[in-house]
Amino acid sequence: MSVASPFRAMPGTDFKTKLAQLRIRIVGRLRLGLYSRSTRYGLCRDLGVPIEKPNAKIPIDVRPATETDLRSLLSLDESQDIEDRLEIAWRRAFADKGAKRCFVAIDQRDGAPCYMQWLFNAADNEFIQRLGGFPLLQPHEALLENAYTPAKYRGLGIMSAAMARIAERAADIGASHVITFVDEHNIPSLKGCQRAGFNPHMLHHRTRLLFGLIKGDDFETLAGADPRRTQRF
Ligand SMILES: CC(C)(COP(=O)(O)OP(=O)(O)OC[C@H]1O[C@@H](n2cnc3c(N)ncnc32)[C@H](O)[C@@H]1OP(=O)(O)O)[C@@H](O)C(=O)NCCC(=O)NCCS
Numbered sequence: 167m168s169v170a171s172p173f174r175a176m177p178g179t180d181f182k183t184k185l186a187q188l189r190i191r192i193v194g195r196l197r198l199g200l201y202s203r204s205t206r207y208g209l210c211r212d213l214g215v216p217i218e219k220p221n222a223k224i225p226i227d228v229r230p231a232t233e234t235d236l237r238s239l240l241s242l243d244e245s246q247d248i249e250d251r252l253e254i255a256w257r258r259a260f261a262d263k264g265a266k267r268c269f270v271a272i273d274q275r276d277g278a279p280c281y282m283q284w285l286f287n288a289a290d291n292e293f294i295q296r297l298g299g300f301p302l303l304q305p306h307e308a309l310l311e312n313a314y315t316p317a318k319y320r321g322l323g324i325m326s327a328a329m330a331r332i333a334e335r336a337a338d339i340g341a342s343h344v345i346t347f348v349d350e351h352n353i354p355s356l357k358g359c360q361r362a363g364f365n366p367h368m369l370h371h372r373t374r375l376l377f378g379l380i381k382g383d384d385f386e387t388l389a390g391a392d393p394r395r396t397q398r399f
Contacts, residue, residue, distance in 0.1 A: 308336035326361035
């Protein structure tokens, strides 16, 4: 089994796919407009607090991603709606930038990958800061980023089951706390995170100017008694 390598994450991408990816990313940029402001919840799971891990409606297992997994999960085709194509193009670009340590969930009925998410730790701070939009990770922290379940697998509880298990892999890279960021309007993802043992602890306000060419980030830790820490999505 070959683990996805940092700089050849999406090898063999043909010209047509590269062009499609570029077109979709331009659509994403144009949507940002001249000025946009968004808020994400920062959620945290303390691995020292045991949780009852949820199970998906299909049998799954999690393991490090291979290049074949990435190609399968991130293939672009005309049948996907534009929202999904934007999500895929975003992750393809993320992989191309050199994101390492991607994990996948596998559908044990046929071995097909059905979920993906990247795991980072403080050793990845340089890469994370280059991306922008994340606080500097402390030595005890890990970051889970860019969860994705292909449309045909959604609503089967795969995200929560897989994320609960992938988060625990953070202990292998020295972390005791795992954080993740989710747009305040992405209810499926917020629900999935919460079922995987994550709860809100900060807000990330992002301002983008000129189609996202200029970005500003502001992180706000929620006060201990803030009701958003314990709200249910
Ligand atoms: C977000 C995403 C990963 C969820 O994947 P999933 O495997 O379908 O998630 P789950 O089946 O575990 O569902 C998570 C929760 O959202 C709920 N849900 C699913 N679709 C929903 C919808 N359209 N509206 C409201 N809730 C929804 C599920 O019922 C579940 O809640 P529950 O635990 O209370 O039952 C998937 O929708 C996706 O890939 N979306 C596009 C990319 C994205 O938004 N990634 C997250 C970035 S932070």
